[in-house]
Amino acid sequence: MSEPTLVPIRDAFGRALVELGAANPDVVVLTADLAEAIKVHWFAEAYPSRFFQMGIAESDMIGTAAGLALAGKVPFATTFAVFATSLANQAVRLSVAYNRANVKIAVSHGGLTVGEDGATHQAIEDLALMRVLPGMTVVAPCDAVAARKAVFAVAALSGPVYLRLGRVPTPILTTDDTPFELGRANVMRQGDDVAIVSIGAMLDLALKAAEALAGRGIEARVVDMHTLKPLDTSALDDAAHSCRAIVTVEEHTVIGGLGGAVAEHLARTRPTRVEMVGIRDTFGESGPPDRLLHKYGITVHAVVEAAERAVATRRAPA
Amino acid sequence: MHTRPDLDRLRGLATQLRRDAVRMIALNASGHVGGALGAAEILAALYGHVMRHDPADPDRDRFVLSNGHVCAVFYAALARAGYLELEELATFRRIDSRLQGHPARVELPDLVETSTGPLGQGFSVANGLALAAKLDGRPSQVFCLVGDGEMQEGQVWEALMTANQLGLHNVTLIISDNGLQIDGEVEAIKSIQPLTERLTAFGWRAVEVDGHDLSALVDAFVASRTSDRPTAVIAHTVMGKGVPFMEGLAMWHGRAPSLDQARQALADIGPSATHADFPAVGGAV
Numbered sequence: 001m002s003e004p005t006l007v008p009i010r011d012a013f014g015r016a017l018v019e020l021g022a023a024n025p026d027v028v029v030l031t032a033d034l035a036e037a038i039k040v041h042w043f044a045e046a047y048p049s050r051f052f053q054m055g056i057a058e059s060d061m062i063g064t065a066a067g068l069a070l071a072g073k074v075p076f077a078t079t080f081a082v083f084a085t086s087l088a089n090q091a092v093r094l095s096v097a098y099n100r101a102n103v104k105i106a107v108s109h110g111g112l113t114v115g116e117d118g119a120t121h122q123a124i125e126d127l128a129l130m131r132v133l134p135g136m137t138v139v140a141p142c143d144a145v146a147a148r149k150a151v152f153a154v155a156a157l158s159g160p161v162y163l164r165l166g167r168v169p170t171p172i173l174t175t176d177d178t179p180f181e182l183g184r185a186n187v188m189r190q191g192d193d194v195a196i197v198s199i200g201a202m203l204d205l206a207l208k209a210a211e212a213l214a215g216r217g218i219e220a221r222v223v224d225m226h227t228l229k230p231l232d233t234s235a236l237d238d239a240a241h242s243c244r245a246i247v248t249v250e251e252h253t254v255i256g257g258l259g260g261a262v263a264e265h266l267a268r269t270r271p272t273r274v275e276m277v278g279i280r281d282t283f284g285e286s287g288p289p290d291r292l293l294h295k296y297g298i299t300v301h302a303v304v305e306a307a308e309r310a311v312a313t314r315r316a317p318a
Numbered sequence: 319m320h321t322r323p324d325l326d327r328l329r330g331l332a333t334q335l336r337r338d339a340v341r342m343i344a345l346n347a348s349g350h351v352g353g354a355l356g357a358a359e360i361l362a363a364l365y366g367h368v369m370r371h372d373p374a375d376p377d378r379d380r381f382v383l384s385n386g387h388v389c390a391v392f393y394a395a396l397a398r399a400g401y402l403e404l405e406e407l408a409t410f411r412r413i414d415s416r417l418q419g420h421p422a423r424v425e426l427p428d429l430v431e432t433s434t435g436p437l438g439q440g441f442s443v444a445n446g447l448a449l450a451a452k453l454d455g456r457p458s459q460v461f462c463l464v465g466d467g468e469m470q471e472g473q474v475w476e477a478l479m480t481a482n483q484l485g486l487h488n489v490t491l492i493i494s495d496n497g498l499q500i501d502g503e504v505e506a507i508k509s510i511q512p513l514t515e516r517l518t519a520f521g522w523r524a525v526e527v528d529g530h531d532l533s534a535l536v537d538a539f540v541a542s543r544t545s546d547r548p549t550a551v552i553a554h555t556v557m558g559k560g561v562p563f564m565e566g567l568a569m570w571h572g573r574a575p576s577l578d579q580a581r582q583a584l585a586d587i588g589p590s591a592t593h594a595d596f597p598a599v600g601g602a603v
Contacts, residue, residue, distance in 0.1 A: 063477070067443040070432060072454075094435070100424060
């Protein structure tokens, strides 16, 4: 089997913003000294009067973006995940979320695959921090094709959004025809033994694990949960109804992110065994992205093992 | 050409804003009275004369109360400008009220331009409002009120740089400089001096005025509209102004007066020559 081409999600994001800028004159873009890193320099070149370099001042950038939104603009405020969600958290909470301001907080460098920069720059808790804010939509597309659609989808939504993108190039797993509707998960593979639910670029691992499981007689459904909030609860209920267990896969701590969200929901509607593949309660470290994922247990093998463990567990009598 | 203010009417308004703030806070035994009293002339000048404040007007001037805790006087100004029923002032800080303990945009859209409370936040949003006005070619001036203690927040200095860098001449920062914060004197806790020099060094035009002189405030605010730099108006104020037993005492930052103290305060403030108290059915003050 040939490996698919790897394409950086943030490149697709940057190109899509230029497209969006042509379609919607209210779109403005802000960055905090990371224009090239998150690929908004293309927007800056195309629409210099709608691009604002805010310097190394993330909280002020988020607050300024909120003001622009409250006056009718559609601002994309861009930086790294860790800066937007931790450093500028007060501004996100008060000026964006509580105001219900139409700000799109678009970040790169979500997760461990930030790599050599180490734990200080690896946002492993950002999805949890954003998910708990009332009214915040949280999105992490699986590949470059989905990222382009995500840009248009979040711009069409009126309200605050956290759009998380990774740093490293990732395989293209969807096509132009794959739907991308906020709050509606995509079932990427059918199966009724176990459901593997992934977020962001982890879809690649989920699909590979499903293939490996098929060789062992376990049919895995694969669900791309690109919108963490609002969670597609009907996709989860369907999965829990048809399958014996759920495995979640995220480049994020297993506390409060995708695994947490799935477990919170299914505990209420249909108590189901949920295995969580993700970062345990620890910070990351420096290293090559693939080595880090391996060291912190986010691998195809880990997903396969979790699925096998989960289906081996007898379901509690109804 | 700007018309001269009717200073007698503005004085009457400022007096009424003080009476309103004291009663709102005392009726529910909750709120920040000291800063509210100190900001009465600032709010009277803005809402009684300087600002075009019709929330339906997209070209309106905008007001951001970054030091959201003094909001009793802000709600009173909105009511006296005709945007809230006077009766509603009695609901301040009560359950189901739109008059939240700190201003909430979701409760009062376009009257509260942005929610505030945690300090240092509103100024950045004010810059964003000003930037949008500039992009759209609107004549709006954005007036943002901060406390002097609030200048200890780092984000304020980020926002000062932003306004200068982006040429936001349509921002007017009003610093209510009463020298006090919750735990004591600003100068003793973390000095922000020399403030005028600091602001000037950040590229701002800085002017100092008596924050209880309506004529001086109006002149400073009006002049800021045509400045070729963003303007900071350092308004020297007195915490608890108008109520001698509160004046200059940091303990009145966040304390509500008892009913007896409120009656004394209202007697000290005296009646407004132009306005009447809001009705508070069954209220003790």
